[in-house]
Amino acid sequence: xxxxxxxxxxxxxxxxxxxIAAVVAMSRGxxxxxxxxxxxxxxxxxxxxxxxxxxxxxxxxxxxATLCLSAGMASPNTWRRPFIWLGxxxxxxxxxxxxxxxxxxxxxxxxxxxxxxxxxxxxLALAFKFLSALSTAVGRAFFTGAAMLxxxxxxxxxxxxxxxxxxxxxxxFGVAFWILCGAWGLQDALAExxxxxx
Numbered sequence: 473x474x475x476x477x478x479x480x481x482x483x484x485x486x487x488x489x490x491x492i493a494a495v496v497a498m499s500r501g502x503x504x505x506x507x508x509x510x511x512x513x514x515x516x517x518x519x520x521x522x523x524x525x526x527x528x529x530x531x532x533x534x535x536x537a538t539l540c541l542s543a544g545m546a547s548p549n550t551w552r553r554p555f556i557w558l559g560x561x562x563x564x565x566x567x568x569x570x571x572x573x574x575x576x577x578x579x580x581x582x583x584x585x586x587x588x589x590x591x592x593x594x595x596l597a598l599a600f601k602f603l604s605a606l607s608t609a610v611g612r613a614f615f616t617g618a619a620m621l622x623x624x625x626x627x628x629x630x631x632x633x634x635x636x637x638x639x640x641x642x643x644x645f646g647v648a649f650w651i652l653c654g655a656w657g658l659q660d661a662l663a664e665x666x667x668x669x670x
Contacts, residue, residue, distance in 0.1 A: 525637075525640050525641070525644060526569075526640060528644065529640065529643055529644045529647060530566060530569060532644065532647040532648060532651060533562055533563070533565060533566025533570070534563075534566055535651050536559075536562040536566075536647050536650040536651045536654055537559045537560075537562035537563035537566060538559070538654075539559075539651055539654030539655050539657075539658055540555050540558040540559035540562055540650065540653070540654035540657070541555070541556060541559030541560075541654075542559075542654070543555040543654045543655075543657035543658035543660075543661055544556035544557075544558075544559055544657075546658055546662055546665065547657065547660075547661040548661070548664060551657065551661070553601075554598060554601040555657050557594065557597070557598055558598055558614070558653070558654070559654070561591070561594050561595065561598065562647070562650060562654075564591070565591065565621075568587070569643070573587070595618060598614070599614075599615070599618060602614040602615065609652075609656055610653055610656045610657050610660065613649045613653040613656060614649075614650065616646075616649045617645075617646045617647065617648070617649030617650040617652075617653060618646070619646070620643070620645045620646030620649060621643060621646035621647070623638075623642040623646075624638075624639050624640070624642040624643040624646060627639045
């Protein structure tokens with residue numbers, strides 16, 4: 473198993489343990505009754521750390537977009553477009569997540585469904601392209617991130633008012649895996665460029 477594959481396995485295990493621990497802590501009432509505060513937006517009268525999980529996720533969306541766009545710009549023709557589109561998707565999802573566009577647009581007469589459909593079609597097109605890289609750490613990071621983000625979306629639809637930590641925790645780890653995807657894609661692109669120029 474390569475170092476990258478080990479990193480993906482370790483990150484997946486850590487993500488699973490943290491989400492399970494948070495759910496158990498909430499269900500057992502271990503004095504962490506304010507776990508939901510971590511996932512909500514900071515407002516006056518709430519603890520200073522309220523909304524910290526959301527804010528960290530917004531920062532990670534920015535990092536994911538930057539790394540994926542950089543990987544696309546540095547990649548040879550085969551991977552240039554997929555990484556650029558993944559970077560654009562990360563930027564769009566980050567803006568949507570931080571500005572709550574999917575919740576605000578219906579007020580302007582733009583329904584949520586077309587926005588979600590656009591995200592879904594883009595993600596499916598990327599999944600089709602990354603399928604050829606499934607045996608690599610970059611491909612596994614992409615699909616693990618996509619699965620975590622799908623879990624977040626599914627949880628939001630099934631349990632919209634409960635256990636926000638599952639929804640937001642899965643989203644955070646999904647974005648973190650797409651950061652790995654972009655970082656490793658950039659690393660591979662730079663190594664390939666260095667090899668061809670030698």
